[in-house]
Amino acid sequence: MSDQRTELEKLGEFGLIDHLTKDFVNQNPSTTFGIGDDAAVISISDDDAKLISTDMLIEGVHFNLMYMPLKHLGYKAVAVNISDICAMNGTAEQITVSIAVSNRFPVEALEELYDGIRTACSIYNVDLIGGDTTSSLSGLSISITVIGSAKKKDITYRSGAKENDLLVATGDLGAAYMGLQILEREKVVYSTNPEIQPDLDGHDYIIERQLKPEARKDIILFLKELELKPTSMIDISDGLASEIMHLCKSSKVGCHVYDEKIPIDAKTSMTALDFNLDPSTCALNGGEDYELLFTVPQSDFEKVKGNPHMSIIGHITNEADGIYFIDKSGSAIELQAQGWNHLND
């Protein structure tokens, strides 16, 4: 090892993966697509492929057991992995689950966790086919790999968006982030005075969006029924802004996203305003919504427009035109990799 020391933060998560894997060369003909999308693609026949995605969740980094019940954690860990298979327009079929756990957890705690995993497996029709249980020096880590199936002709990559395509988001955005704010606030209150009961009244929806997100498997079924194949797709795990950037970068396109078109639930907006936050900012940068973001040709407008689960939030432009957020006053704001900056402050 050289004596040089470069801090991890300097590269960021995605920069770090790119940097570490840049010299890897694929050698197997079955490897159709490796790193750089929601899932990898392995060819298994002329028409069919397997999709593989993996995710690691670390206590204290991705979840806090003070307000995340273990059963919900198990459910969420499975759902967010299945979401990656949905983002490829595929069907999740199997998972493996590895956990590392310190002996401060009793068997009963792991039973709760696996109860949540089993519930998610049952609802999403996924089989637990393997895994590993090991001890850790501290805390709980969960690593899940999901295996899915797809017809090759149906697979949607991040890279297929074309100029003039419509940009579509499913469901509503920002709720999971606001749910987290409520949970964090009540945690602070509780730490100060454990006698006070947490005040979660009226926040059921946004808290459920944080603690028990769903993968949009239903959308994949809608798309099949509508005979609609998106030109590109990604799941919204890190916030709308970040996913738009990934999709545009992979597709080598620009886009215009309209503030007034972003689907935000009334409860999310009200809670955001209570916290003196702009609801659109929560939707753009909040993360953990696990909705889908996809593009379709303008010719498919009729198929999308009436669907209550889908919102057309913008359109794809030329790469040179850049990636812009058009606020309610009509001002164009350039989206940046880390959040967004005003174009003309």
Added chain:
Amino acid sequence: MSDQRTELEKLGEFGLIDHLTKDFVNQNPSTTFGIGDDAAVISISDDDAKLISTDMLIEGVHFNLMYMPLKHLGYKAVAVNISDICAMNGTAEQITVSIAVSNRFPVEALEELYDGIRTACSIYNVDLIGGDTTSSLSGLSISITVIGSAKKKDITYRSGAKENDLLVATGDLGAAYMGLQILEREKVVYSTNPEIQPDLDGHDYIIERQLKPEARKDIILFLKELELKPTSMIDISDGLASEIMHLCKSSKVGCHVYDEKIPIDAKTSMTALDFNLDPSTCALNGGEDYELLFTVPQSDFEKVKGNPHMSIIGHITNEADGIYFIDKSGSAIELQAQGWNHLND
């Protein structure tokens, strides 16, 4: 959650997995075999299957960075996963790698780790197709999932051993454990006096077996050349005794294993004796050899006997006869799940 508290140690690793997954029911027709072998089996056509295995390595539990160079760690993490695919008589083709790392590691440390991963991928002809890099509060965790291919007719499970089959071990055993003893000894010396250089002279072989184990992909190729399909197979990761127990339990058979037949390298024996350890005990309970243990019908004796990589160490008996280790004096010792006890102390 109930108020009951059962400590994790009470069930042990394998008991815990069995307990946590007992209520899971497979729902997908493609799931041919789930939990309970070296890898899961997913059907992809009438003739072909994919094999999936996953492993998690935790700093301070599975490796110690004081004597495990990061490049070796990356190599070993890949090799031990590939070993699981070999144990199914399949060919590893892809891996995903997730790492969780604290910011005490600079980018250069992860470059070393990925250098080892890349070397292993290149040597074993495996593609890195995905992964996740995330921060941890402390230490380094690595989770690898490996995907392999096999013809269904070639797949070897742990459950196929038949009475009178020959029990065969590859390579030699106990070396990785003795390599670890040397490294631990020098670590203690170094902690006491950092001026003293570690004394690893003459221990190259056993240290390499600990730091850079190889998956026996070559054995899988030999088996094909010999047109020899084992009736059962498992890789030797936790020590010969433990793997014999797994294989016999899965196959519902007993066996006789002969001390004098266990392949132990002269350097392993000499080091064991230096440490006042019985070399056979090191082979039986040491672990991390990543050799293969398999059974073949007696009719295949001629194919195995001349092979320098294979040692016939015993034979399979009726389940009711039990699992016995025959020591050099001819005494039969019953093997137990946790090591072994003398039958007639």
